[in-house]
Amino acid sequence: MSNWAGERKMGDIAGIAAGRLSVDELSKNFDDMYPALDSKTAGIEASRCYFCYDAPCMEACPTGIDIPNFIRKIQTGNYRGSALDILTENIMGGACARVCPTEILCEEACVRTAQEDRPVTIGRLQRFSTDWLMETGEQPFERAAPTGKTVAVVGAGPAGLAAAHRLSMLGHEVEVCEARQKAGGLNEYGIAAYKVPHDFAQQEVDFILGLGGITVHYGQALGQEVTLAGLRDRYDAVFLGLGLGAVRALGLADEQVEGVYNAVDYIAALRQSDTKADIPVGRKVVVIGGGNTAVDIAVQTKRLGAEDVTLVYRRGADAMSATPHEQHYAQTNGVKIKHWAKPASLQVAGGVVTGVGFEYTELDPDGRLIGTGETFTLEANMVFKAIGQVFIPDPVTESAACLELAEGRIAVGDGGATSIPGVFAGGDCVSGGEDLTVAAVQDGKLAAHAINDYLANR
Amino acid sequence: MADISYNFAGIKTPNPFWLASAPPTDKEYNVVRAFEAGWGGVVWKTLGEDPPVVNVSSRYGAVNLNGQRMMGLNNIELITDRPLDVNLEEITRVKKDWPDRAMVVSLMVPCEEGPWQKILGRVAETGADGVELNFGCPHGMSERGMGAAVGQVPEYVQMVTEWCKKHTDMPVIVKLTPNITDIRTSARAAVNGGADAVSLINTINSIVNIDLDIMAPTPTVDGKGAHGGYCGPAVKPIALNMVAEIARDPDCNGIAMSGIGGISNWRDAAEFISLGCGTVQVCTAAMHRGFKIVDDMKTGLANWMDAKGYKTLDDFRGLASANVTDWNQLNMNYDIKARINQDLCIKCGLCHIACEDTSHQAIAAARVAGDRRYEVVDQECVGCNLCMHVCPVDNCITMERVDEGKPYMNWNQDPRNPHRTAAE
Ligand SMILES: Cc1cc2nc3c(=O)[nH]c(=O)nc-3n(C[C@H](O)[C@H](O)[C@H](O)COP(=O)(O)OP(=O)(O)OC[C@H]3O[C@@H](n4cnc5c(N)ncnc54)[C@H](O)[C@@H]3O)c2cc1C
Ligand SMILES: Cc1cc2nc3c(=O)[nH]c(=O)nc-3n(C[C@H](O)[C@H](O)[C@H](O)COP(=O)(O)O)c2cc1C
Ligand code: SF4
Ligand code: SF4
Ligand code: SF4
Numbered sequence: 001m002s003n004w005a006g007e008r009k010m011g012d013i014a015g016i017a018a019g020r021l022s023v024d025e026l027s028k029n030f031d032d033m034y035p036a037l038d039s040k041t042a043g044i045e046a047s048r049c050y051f052c053y054d055a056p057c058m059e060a061c062p063t064g065i066d067i068p069n070f071i072r073k074i075q076t077g078n079y080r081g082s083a084l085d086i087l088t089e090n091i092m093g094g095a096c097a098r099v100c101p102t103e104i105l106c107e108e109a110c111v112r113t114a115q116e117d118r119p120v121t122i123g124r125l126q127r128f129s130t131d132w133l134m135e136t137g138e139q140p141f142e143r144a145a146p147t148g149k150t151v152a153v154v155g156a157g158p159a160g161l162a163a164a165h166r167l168s169m170l171g172h173e174v175e176v177c178e179a180r181q182k183a184g185g186l187n188e189y190g191i192a193a194y195k196v197p198h199d200f201a202q203q204e205v206d207f208i209l210g211l212g213g214i215t216v217h218y219g220q221a222l223g224q225e226v227t228l229a230g231l232r233d234r235y236d237a238v239f240l241g242l243g244l245g246a247v248r249a250l251g252l253a254d255e256q257v258e259g260v261y262n263a264v265d266y267i268a269a270l271r272q273s274d275t276k277a278d279i280p281v282g283r284k285v286v287v288i289g290g291g292n293t294a295v296d297i298a299v300q301t302k303r304l305g306a307e308d309v310t311l312v313y314r315r316g317a318d319a320m321s322a323t324p325h326e327q328h329y330a331q332t333n334g335v336k337i338k339h340w341a342k343p344a345s346l347q348v349a350g351g352v353v354t355g356v357g358f359e360y361t362e363l364d365p366d367g368r369l370i371g372t373g374e375t376f377t378l379e380a381n382m383v384f385k386a387i388g389q390v391f392i393p394d395p396v397t398e399s400a401a402c403l404e405l406a407e408g409r410i411a412v413g414d415g416g417a418t419s420i421p422g423v424f425a426g427g428d429c430v431s432g433g434e435d436l437t438v439a440a441v442q443d444g445k446l447a448a449h450a451i452n453d454y455l456a457n458r
Numbered sequence: 459m460a461d462i463s464y465n466f467a468g469i470k471t472p473n474p475f476w477l478a479s480a481p482p483t484d485k486e487y488n489v490v491r492a493f494e495a496g497w498g499g500v501v502w503k504t505l506g507e508d509p510p511v512v513n514v515s516s517r518y519g520a521v522n523l524n525g526q527r528m529m530g531l532n533n534i535e536l537i538t539d540r541p542l543d544v545n546l547e548e549i550t551r552v553k554k555d556w557p558d559r560a561m562v563v564s565l566m567v568p569c570e571e572g573p574w575q576k577i578l579g580r581v582a583e584t585g586a587d588g589v590e591l592n593f594g595c596p597h598g599m600s601e602r603g604m605g606a607a608v609g610q611v612p613e614y615v616q617m618v619t620e621w622c623k624k625h626t627d628m629p630v631i632v633k634l635t636p637n638i639t640d641i642r643t644s645a646r647a648a649v650n651g652g653a654d655a656v657s658l659i660n661t662i663n664s665i666v667n668i669d670l671d672i673m674a675p676t677p678t679v680d681g682k683g684a685h686g687g688y689c690g691p692a693v694k695p696i697a698l699n700m701v702a703e704i705a706r707d708p709d710c711n712g713i714a715m716s717g718i719g720g721i722s723n724w725r726d727a728a729e730f731i732s733l734g735c736g737t738v739q740v741c742t743a744a745m746h747r748g749f750k751i752v753d754d755m756k757t758g759l760a761n762w763m764d765a766k767g768y769k770t771l772d773d774f775r776g777l778a779s780a781n782v783t784d785w786n787q788l789n790m791n792y793d794i795k796a797r798i799n800q801d802l803c804i805k806c807g808l809c810h811i812a813c814e815d816t817s818h819q820a821i822a823a824a825r826v827a828g829d830r831r832y833e834v835v836d837q838e839c840v841g842c843n844l845c846m847h848v849c850p851v852d853n854c855i856t857m858e859r860v861d862e863g864k865p866y867m868n869w870n871q872d873p874r875n876p877h878r879t880a881a882e
Contacts, residue, residue, distance in 0.1 A: 040525070047524035050850050053807030054823065054830060075524070111804040115851060 013258060013352050015381030018280040020305025026276045029303035033098075033194040034124060039077075042128040046074040049120045052111055057122060060109035062434070062442045063090035067106060071125055083133035084140055086126055091165045091445075092158055094134060094204050095187050096438045097127035098195050101292075103325040105438070134203065139210045144171035149455050152177065152235040154222045157185020158437045159427025160241030161208050162444030163451075167239075168213035170452045175235065176214060179221035183209075185243055187437065189268040192296040193276070194303070223395030232401055232422065236458075237451045240396065240410065240418075240425040241444060244389035244435075250288065254346045259353030263287070263297040263386035270300060279304055282381030286356050287311040287335075288343055289386030290320035295327065297384045298335040309335045310378055314342040314361050314369060344375060346383070355379045391429050406431040415450025416443055424451055460763035461770050462756065464498075466736040467629045467654040467714040469587045471560040473498035474727065474771060475755050478718050478739035479564035479590060479633075482749070484538055486548035490555075495749035496756060499560025501631075501657075501739060504537035504592045505545055505581075506566050506604075507573060511536040519666035519676040519683075521692060530692035531742045532666045534677060534684055537566055537592070542580070550584040560737075561585075562631065566592040566604050569614060571621045578626040588628045591618060593644070594635035594660025606660070609635035612647035619651025629654040631716060634700075636693075637663050641700040642707045655714035656704065657739060659697045661687025690742035694720030698729060705734035705779035722751070724758030731771055732778035786869045793861035794841035796820070796834045802854040805830040809845035809855060817844055836860075 021029070037045065049071040057067045066085050073082035086093035102108075102123040110119035133140065149172045153160045156178040164174040182188050187201040209216065220226055222242065231238045247262040249255060259282070270279050281304040287294050290313035302309045311330065313320055316339050320327060331337060340361050347355035356378050359371040396403045396410060404411045404419035409431040416424040426443025428435050433443070462473045476499040477483050477492055484503035492500060513535055521530035538545060553561045563586045567573035581589055593609030600607040608614045615632065622630045632648035634641060636659040648656050663685050665675045675683030697719025704710045717730030722743035730738050743751055768774045798809070798821075810832050813821045820838035824831045834845075846855040870879045 044525035050806045050808060052805075053811035055807070056805060056830070111806045111850075114804040 015283045016280045019277045030193045037128045046071045056109040057106040061106045062438045065089045079132045082129040092441045094130040097123050099191050100438050101323050104323050147171040149236040151237045152231045153239045155241035156183035157243050159440035159444040162441040163239045163448045164214045165208050166445050166448030174214045176216040177220035181218050229400035238423045241427045242429040244428045245392035246390045248388045254348050257348050260383045263293050263384040281306050283307045284379050285309045285382045286378050286380040287384045292322050294386035295322045295330045299333045302333050312338045416447035460760045469560050471498040474737040476739045478741040479504050480741040482744045492749045493556045496752045501562040501564050501590050504564040504566045506537045508542050510539045513539050514679050516677040516679050521666050528746050531690040532664045532686035532688045534686040553585045562588045562590050564590045564592050574621045575625040590631040590633050594633050606635045612643045615644050615647035616651035619653050623652040631655040631657050634658040635660050645704045646709045649713050657716035659719045661689045664688035691720045701733045702782045724755045731775050734776040734779045789866045790872045791864040791867045794857040795839045795860050796845050797856050797858045799854050802851050808848045812848045
């Protein structure tokens with residue numbers, strides 16, 4: 001696991017410093033993005049739901065939560081019933097309530113969006129119910145009678161945990177191999193801090209593992225401590241929820257200099273800091289990319305106290321994979337977004353980055369992106385690469401057990417079945433996915449059922 | 459600008475908006491504030507014999523709906539708990555200071571002629587414009603043989619009304635209790651007793667909710683509750699019907715009516731007036747938001763009257779009661795079908811599921827190229843309006859007349875009626 005390359009030299013570089021803001025300011029800046037609803041406001045919001053028949057919101061939720069039903073139960077004060085409606089379909093309903101881009105999922109489909117451009121705030125209501133249940137400390141699910149089968153799960157991210165939970169409910173024993181020292185995957189190491197503050201990710205992990213029947217082995221990386229062939233030998237089935245391990249490079253000279261970092265590594269360090277006061281940040285920050293990661297790193301560096309944060313994307317706003325809502329959020333946080341420019345060179349002095357040279361871009365008559373030849377330069381103490389992550393296939397392509405790939409990720413069929421019988425996969429590491437937490441949870445859940453069928457028919 | 463002043467059974471009022479006899483009219487302080495805010499009149503909180511009654515602590519219960527507070531309110535309060543002399547002295551002073559406003563005094567004493575004669579004499583000295591006989595209070599007083607206990611027995615209503623007419627020249631308004639099967643019997647008794655007007659409705663016997671933790675009704679007084687009187691927006695439909703019943707009863711003789719029950723705004727008031735009321739009385743709405751609401755009531759009513767070309771209240775008073783009829787007089791040939799405006803439809807599916815699960819299976823649910831589409835099946839639609847009511851989008855579902863102007867035919871004339879009275 002690559003560490004954030006800058007950690008060693010930080011203090012020595014001019015223009016980069018930790019603790020630009022007071023601890024109080026930092027704790028405010030990294031607190032809940034949206035405050036929790038109390039029972040009264042939740043009740044009022046719930047009463048805005050029409051309890052649609054064949055509800056469009058439900059169809060738009062990747063995990064298929066019965067949304068009208070859970071919302072109605074908030075209105076009647078049946079909070080436990082509401083939470084169970086959610087968690088039965090989506091064991092990470094609490095995380096999803098916080099991190100789902102609802103504006104392109106359930107809330108976009110909500111009929112109130114069509115009616116008045118103001119959807120029922122499904123995500124916030126979902127959080128109300130799941131928080132309520134988790135605060136009771138209850139473990140609402142039970143395991144079926146033991147099947148005597150043991151399934152290996154690799155990766156304790158949303159996909160792996162969702163699979164493990166459902167497999168355990170179905171009566172199987174589950175052994176999880178996780179490369180890191182904590183479970184949760186990107187919920188713990190990747191999602192923006194203000195979306196899941198107060199150690200929510202670990203509370204949710206504890207809630208999920210509280211079911212029993214799941215043992216997590218930390219520091220066990222596939223391809224290093226364990227191999228796919230070995231797991232196939234030792235277990236009745238294997239589920240792979242590996243996520244994406246590597247970050248795309250810019251392809252510029254000097255990309256290894258101090259001051260140029262991977263956004264995801266930096267965010268991981270930031271997420272592991274309690275106060276954020278120890279996270280160094282540049283005065284002038286340049287972010288390259290157009291997705292959620294780019295938005296997240298831009299907003300978080302701004303909230304750490306960076307003076308100027310500029311996000312540069314090579315195409316127009318419409319082409320950005322960050323939703324309009326997220327782009328707007330970045331802008332209201334003081335991030336400047338520049339479109340139609342691509343990085344051309346890094347300016348370096350004394351082994352440290354000082355700026356980025358950009359070339360303006362446009363579409364040629366065939367719709368291809370080309371440089372215009374005109375350039376500009378942005379001063380920078382820190383440059384973040386956020387142009388996408390890629391899957392590292394090595395651990396699943398060893399000759400002893402080699403999976404078929406598609407588009408650089410694991411190829412899967414229904415229920416996440418891979419090219420090797422008994423090996424299933426889901427989440428970001430499989431091809432054709434959406435790279436969303438909620439989609440990973442759904443993959444894990446469906447794969448658990450597919451594994452259950454596979455084991456029953458063997 | 460429309461003239462909204464009125465002469466109600468001989469009582470002049472600058473506008474039809476009175477505060478009903480209740481806490482808002484219990485003291486000089488409140489009533490003066492009401493008059494400053496612009497209320498046309500008040501019915502002073504019901505006076506009784508000394509010693510005054512004593513109230514319990516914890517008095518009101520409420521029905522909240524979807525975050526909206528006080529859709530219905532109930533109370534277990536009694537009549538005024540202040541000495542008679544204090545009330546009379548304040549009434550005298552307020553009437554003197556506010557001569558243009560209507561001052562009506564609500565009364566409730568035991569069901570004997572002497573006490574009624576005595577209290578009427580005292581009220582006359584205050585200069586009040588009229589009295590209202592409280593035959594309606596459903597709790598506390600009825601157990602003592604007053605209030606609803608009188609109002610539920612037509613003979614008593616008539617007898618007490620006669621006593622009052624005998625012992626005072628002031629207009630006598632009889633306030634009716636809704637806790638009775640047929641409101642017309644008590645209204646007729648008031649008419650027969652010589653009443654100048656009736657006012658209705660008083661509160662409805664009610665338990666608003668049960669506290670499931672302590673297993674007792676609310677409001678709860680040290681672990682126990684009693685039934686109370688229900689009022690507020692929730693009771694308006696009941697009040698409107700009772701007003702209409704009296705308005706179209708020949709035996710009620712077109713008696714003047716003061717409408718009460720759930721009136722919160724000018725539109726509610728206009729509805730009561732359209733059924734024949736000359737004034738309206740308000741309690742819950744004022745207890746919810748204070749006296750300032752009368753401003754909207756006055757200007758809203760006048761603006762609406764101007765828009766409609768009504769110059770005085772009498773120009774539209776009672777117009778709707780002419781159109782309240784019996785079911786067997788309705789036109790059996792009238793036929794309407796639901797029409798969905800597909801451009802407005804937001805695909806909530808409520809029209810479909812309501813009709814499918816609970817009515818006539820007349821709205822089909824389909825997918826056209828993946829998109830939801832809800833369509834009316836004309837052969838099955840009976841024109842019940844349910845879909846129109848459940849549809850959350852205004853004017854998305856409308857009812858279209860499809861009978862092509864067939865002639866009027868009521869049930870008595872309908873060949874499908876085995877007991878029809880008219881020739882085919
Ligand atoms: C910066 C950032 C922000 C994001 N924000 C959002 C957001 O707001 N909303 C949203 O819905 N989605 C967001 N996403 C996407 C979302 O986090 C992922 O889609 C989701 O976490 C995928 O879950 P997963 O289980 O497939 O993979 P991961 O969450 O990546 O989990 C994979 C797990 O496998 C472990 N692992 C990896 N390799 C090995 C190995 N060889 N051996 C053993 N264990 C291994 C990892 O340590 C990790 O625990 C964001 C992603 C990033 C990078
Ligand atoms: C707290 C309270 C006390 C009341 N006391 C009396 C009363 O003393 N005499 C009376 O005739 N009606 C009394 N009423 C009934 C009101 O005058 C009125 O008839 C009833 O509340 C319906 O009107 P509303 O829906 O506007 O509240 C009382 C109502 C309430 C809420
Ligand atoms: S899981 Fe996400 S998409 Fe599904 S209902 Fe919840 S917030 Fe919406
Ligand atoms: S679409 Fe909106 S209104 Fe309809 S059920 Fe879903 S949340 Fe409720
Ligand atoms: S109730 Fe109205 S908005 Fe909903 S589907 Fe029917 S017509 Fe459309």
